[in-house]
Amino acid sequence: MPVREAPPHEQGHRGRLRTRLLNAGGDALHDYELLELYLFLAIPRKDVKPIAKALIARFGDLGGVATAPVEQLVQVEGVGEKTAAELRLIQALAERLAHEQVIGRPVISSWSALITYCRTALQHAMTEQFRVLFLDRKNRLIADEVLGKGTIDHAPVYPREIVKRALAHEASALILVHNHPSGDATPSQADIEMTRSLTEVCTPFDIVVHDHLVIARENTASFKTLGLL
Known part of the structure; x- marks a missing residue:
């Protein structure tokens, strides 16, 4: 027709x-x-x-x-x-537009743009995804990689694999980001334990975990703000 x-x-x-x-x-x-x-x-x-x-x-x-x-x-x-x-x-x-606002820029001075970028990438995802933002010594974003994909409530993450990628990028610091498709941005106990484990693994390599952001449909939780880092 x-x-x-x-x-x-x-x-x-x-x-x-x-x-x-x-x-x-x-x-x-x-x-x-x-x-x-x-x-x-x-x-x-x-x-x-x-x-x-x-x-x-x-x-x-x-x-x-x-x-x-x-x-x-x-x-x-x-x-x-x-x-x-x-x-x-x-x-x-x-x-792509949100990424261009943060790549190569110090995350401290472009924090709101960084949050916008993370929310743009993960806010509406229907399954859980774990990303790592790799920063250089001046806290500029040098890479963003998806290191875990999973179901609606779980994405497998391996701290040693994250450190391996950080060393490959010659990164000095990390920001962890993952989403909660359930809509509740509250960090789970598993999130807390994994973050602590990664922090311990990073310490001997002088790699700092600046924050861990949990993205939900309506809001974002920050481990640093919550006193969990």
């Missing part, structure tokens, strides 16, 4: 959305309206408002849509594999 041409009122709607974006910025638009603007490019000759609203209803918000697996995205009426792949591009772009 041929794709129907967008009628004039739809074209006018698209123009009005673009004008609002240009004049007032993204904050002036709802999540589904921003998604509409993106879908205009992926599906140029179709009314995409119902698709945008269905995606937000299914996945909660833009972050949920951008990180949803392709096999779940295509279950939404009107979303094919091509559109699903292009939706995943949103997350890739967001992570």
Whole structure:
């Protein structure tokens, strides 16, 4: 069946959305309206408002849509594999932009940008992921590696493997980051014990663990702030 041409009122709607974006910025638009603007490019000759609203209803918000697996995205009426792949591009772009704000910069002076980067990468992940940020002697971020992936509530982590990677990067300090897909950022006892074990393993190599961040959907917990480091 041929794709129907967008009628004039739809074209006018698209123009009005673009004008609002240009004049007032993204904050002036709802999540589904921003998604509409993106879908205009992926599906140029179709009314995409119902698709945008269905995606937000299914996945909660833009972050949920951008990180949803392709096999779940295509279950939404009107979303094919091509559109699903292009939706995943949103997350890739967001992570790249956030990464550019922190790479090579001292983490102390760009801490809020670092938190934004970590949250962008992990806030909406549906399974647990353990990342390590490697810092040089000036506390500049030199690398970010995923060293553990797992289930919804567990990602295997091996302290000696982390130290091995730190030595390979000639890192002087580390920031540990992992997510809690359950939505509760409270560190678990296993998180606490693993962090203590890693700190002990790092000590002979003069590698400092600056912090361990736990990312949840709505908030972030810091071991340092909580007095656990």
